[in-house]
Amino acid sequence: MTTDQPLSPGRARQNAIYTAGVFGDRPRIPADFAELERRAKATMSERAWAYIAGGAGEGSTMAANRAAFDRWEIVPRVLRDVSRRDLSVELFGSRLPAPVLFAPVGAGELARPDSDVLIGRAAADLGVPYIFSNQGCSPMEETAAAMEAVRPGAPRWFQLYWSTDDDLVTSLVHRAEAMGAQAIVVTLDTTMLGWRPQDLNIGSLPFARAEGIAQYTSDPRFRQIVADRLAAPDRPAGPKVRVTRSAVAALASMARRVPGPFLANLRSPVPRESVQTFLDIYSRPSLNWDDIAGLRDRTDLPVVLKGILHPDDAARAVDLGVGGIIVSNHGGRQVDGSIAAIDALPGIAEKVGGRAHVLLDSGVRTGSDVYKALALGADAVCVGRPHMYGLAIDGRDGARDAVANIIAEFDLTLGLAGQTSVGELTPEVLHHRR
DSSP states (O other): OOOOOOOOHHHHHHHHHHHHHHTTOOOSSOSSHHHHHHHHHHHSOHHHHHHHHOOSTTSHHHHHHHHHHHHEEEOOOOSOOOSSOBOOEEETTEEESSSEEEOOOTTGGGTSTTHHHHHHHHHHHHTOOEEEOTTOSSOHHHHHHHHHHHSTTOOEEEEEOOOSOHHHHHHHHHHHHHTTOSOEEEEOTTSSOOOOHHHHTTTOOGGGGTTTOHHHHTOHHHHHHHHHHHHOTTOOOOOOOOOOHHHHHHHHHHHHHSSSOHHHHHHOSHHHHHHHHHHHHSOOTTOOHHHHHHHTTTOSSOEEEEEEOSHHHHHHHHHTTOOEEEEOOGGGTSOTTOOOHHHHHHHHHHHHTTSSEEEEESSOOSHHHHHHHHHTTOSEEEEOHHHHHHHHHHHHHHHHHHHHHHHHHHHHHHHHTTOOBGGGOOGGGEEEOO
């Protein structure tokens, strides 16, 4: 006697695509990363592609991330009952349907207008967390409201770049608490921008056009800093402005993105001063362990540190009471020649020893990547470029489907390799090819 079972995420997604194919419909979002990337590039502007797809230096860290994944090989086991599989994990008291999060990506509007709202809705569709970017293009409150409209209580975290202005840090943290963030993710590896030739070669920094600074221009403390700078009697004169087509376009971009009427902003010094203020204070190279320890006095939310690659740093973080670590090299965007994130993961997971959640970011492209990361000690993974590529191609639906494809493939890989739950994944299910 058999009983009907709901289809797993993998089989449900396969069935939906194949059924649509009977009627001649093909999915807008490719099922493989290479084609997803190719179509996204064809859709994006030169500036968008440089910023989102580009990496540091010669791109060796991006290549290392992928090569390291490829060296770990899955060893399937057979003749096991894998008809029922459980992909769920628990992070900070929330039970998630799959061990996948939408990673924060700044200046997402380069790929699609209203990027943060669309990504938030996509994450809410799937019931997995979206880590709001501190360099987002919509105020965090607006993105949170959009997620709530899709799924009340939709999980969300907030990424924090530590400003040189401590009062601004406090303001951002308090706003994150108020909008329902379940964790604060402090990004450690971007206290200054890495050397990014793709952006440099075209002279493109989105923040200089006020793209990706909405968390700041919507913040009362930041607006006060701008006002104080404009009112300062000894305010230095700005650089002489050359009137070029590009400069006019940049001014118009600033005027559209800073709160206030567009025409009034064109005549006002506020947009340009907002951009300059952001560039001056958004991140602090002197950030240190004492600052992280002091964050516990500003919030009761779990603190997650993103950008850790050394086991000793992970151990120190846990000793400070940090609730989570994201093993990450910023997707290869900061240090050229860095260790691959997946290579750093086993040592960090061993050092943490279950005292904090360990997540992996950087280089995750497929469901088998998720499988390998969890087997090597991660509790979950963060997906960045894939959901941005999906966003560029098909907005909210594209971002959702790009991540849904990864979850579906992970589900099928789990079963085909002979496991039925995330908890069964250990290093023994893998072989490391030298």
